[in-house]
Amino acid sequence: MYDIISIGSATRDVLFSADELKRFNKMDDFPTGEAICLGYGSKIEMKKIVLTSGGGGTNAGVTFSRQGLKTACIGVVGQDFNGAEILKELEGENIDVKHFQKHDDNYTAYSVILVHPGGERTILSYKGEGQHFDPKKLDLENLKSKWLFLDSLGGVYEVLEKSVNWAVENGVKLATNPGGKELAHGLEKLKPLLKHFSVVIMNQEEAAGLTGIDFKQEDEIFKFMDKVIDGVFVMTKGPEGVVVSDGKNIYSAGVPDSPVVERTGAGDAFSSGFVVEYIQGTTRDKVQATSEEKKETIIKAIQFATANASSVVTQYGAKAGILNKDEWGPWPLVEVKVREI
Numbered sequence: 001m002y003d004i005i006s007i008g009s010a011t012r013d014v015l016f017s018a019d020e021l022k023r024f025n026k027m028d029d030f031p032t033g034e035a036i037c038l039g040y041g042s043k044i045e046m047k048k049i050v051l052t053s054g055g056g057g058t059n060a061g062v063t064f065s066r067q068g069l070k071t072a073c074i075g076v077v078g079q080d081f082n083g084a085e086i087l088k089e090l091e092g093e094n095i096d097v098k099h100f101q102k103h104d105d106n107y108t109a110y111s112v113i114l115v116h117p118g119g120e121r122t123i124l125s126y127k128g129e130g131q132h133f134d135p136k137k138l139d140l141e142n143l144k145s146k147w148l149f150l151d152s153l154g155g156v157y158e159v160l161e162k163s164v165n166w167a168v169e170n171g172v173k174l175a176t177n178p179g180g181k182e183l184a185h186g187l188e189k190l191k192p193l194l195k196h197f198s199v200v201i202m203n204q205e206e207a208a209g210l211t212g213i214d215f216k217q218e219d220e221i222f223k224f225m226d227k228v229i230d231g232v233f234v235m236t237k238g239p240e241g242v243v244v245s246d247g248k249n250i251y252s253a254g255v256p257d258s259p260v261v262e263r264t265g266a267g268d269a270f271s272s273g274f275v276v277e278y279i280q281g282t283t284r285d286k287v288q289a290t291s292e293e294k295k296e297t298i299i300k301a302i303q304f305a306t307a308n309a310s311s312v313v314t315q316y317g318a319k320a321g322i323l324n325k326d327e328w329g330p331w332p333l334v335e336v337k338v339r340e341i
Contacts, residue, residue: 001144002096003069004279006272007163008057008151009130009179010075010100011109012082015264015316017048021116036114036122052317053086054111055130056151056177056268059318063272063308064149065093068325069279072096072145074138076103076154078129083108089319101137103129119260119313133159140166147173147279149272155181157189164193175199175278177271183210191228198231199278201271207235218243222250232298234274236267242305243341246298248291250341253302258310265318266309273308273323277301299338306336 020038027035038044061073073095077083079102086108087097109130115121135158148167153159160182167174174197183190183202187210194200208215211224218235222245225233233245241254281297282289289297304323312321 001070001146002072003145004064004147004149004276005072005074005143005145006057006061006064006149006151007074007138007159008060008149008153009055009109010058010073010077010086011053011055011111011125011130012086013050013052013054013111013113013264013317015048015050015052015113015115015121015262016046017115017117017262017316018044018046019117020044021114023116023118023120036116036120048115048316050316052319053089054265054318055109056179056271058086058090059265059268059322060149060151060177060272060275061090061095062093062319062322063269064276065095066322066324067276067280069276072099072143074099074101076101076109076129076133078102078106078108079104080108082110083129099139099143101134103132103134106132113262113264115262115264115316119262121262121264123264127154130154131156135159135162138162144170145172147175147275149275150174150176150178151268152179153182155179155184157182157185160193164196168196173198175201175275177201177268178206180206187211187228194229197229199234199275200225200229200231201234201236201274203236203238203267232278234271236270241336242270242302244298244302246294249295249298251295251298251302251338252341253306253336253338256306256310256336258314260313262316263313264316265312268318269312269322270305270309273305274301277304295340302338303335 022037025034057075065071107128109128110126112124131154133154133156244251278301315321
């Protein structure tokens with residue numbers, strides 16, 4: 001019996017840092033309005049290189065395992081060196097990887113991450129085998145788990161549907177931080193599945209796109225999502241923090257002032273940090289928890305998620321800074337203040 005199974009993307013990441021990476025703003029050709037630029041035809045010396053694994057499924061799995069949950073991770077890798085290294089790294093984190101799918105028709109997903117001296121990064125992402133999740137090879141029937149966490153599934157709707165149906169049929173609780181390709185299936189297709197989730201996490205842009213409600217109308221987004229899901233809805237807002245609804249109360253928190261080396265994996269650290277503390281909080285609560293105990297669980301989940309993300313951005317790569325059990329980070333982190341709206 002696992003405490004949680006994490007299903008999602010698995011990538012091999014290489015991070016490069018160089019002083020010569022220039023940042024320009026007011027760049028209308030780019031969605032963010034900013035760009036990291038290199039000299040055309042030039043040869044740039046990299047000051048630092050880091051090789052590690054990434055992908056939302058594996059990043060979340062490491063958070064769960066380091067926080068003491070018996071964890072299995074399922075993803076897709078190629079029959080290549082990078083795939084073997086990912087599995088080796090996860091095994092070193094005490095994560096069961098024997099249910100991973102291994103394909104030989106493409107390479108393991110790979111990302112080149114260019115890190116600006118200011119901590120922001122641009123990711124060159126090759127999806128590779130990550131797009132080839134095979135629902136027929138997803139054998140859940142012989143597995144037992146208390147929770148199932150779903151991250152990016154390469155947009156394969158059949159994997160999402162099969163996973164949710166298995167969880168519902170077997171009394172397994174569900175949490176998700178869906179990828180963009182999953183959200184692209186649209187609300188009408190996702191609605192029957194989302195209602196079964198105990199925790200749903202997405203950023204503000206994703207929530208606005210899924211609901212069709214204007215980005216700035218937060219209250220309307222939460223009213224809408226509270227009707228779609230029976231559980232907790234978490235909407236992250238980047239540097240502005242997070243807003244969370246449990247269907248009755250709405251909580252808001254900002255982001256602490258912490259050092260930033262680079263931001264890869266911060267979102268995964270937040271979502272998995274929230275889920276793991278929510279799981280542990282609901283386990284600690286009595287069967288019939290009081291409203292105050294439920295509020296305390298949400299508050300602690302926000303605080304730990306923030307601490308986990310704040311720790312991850314202090315190191316290179318998505319996993320190095322993930323917190324271990326009973327650890328609040330490598331510096332005196334003041335607990336983030338959570339206010340009830």
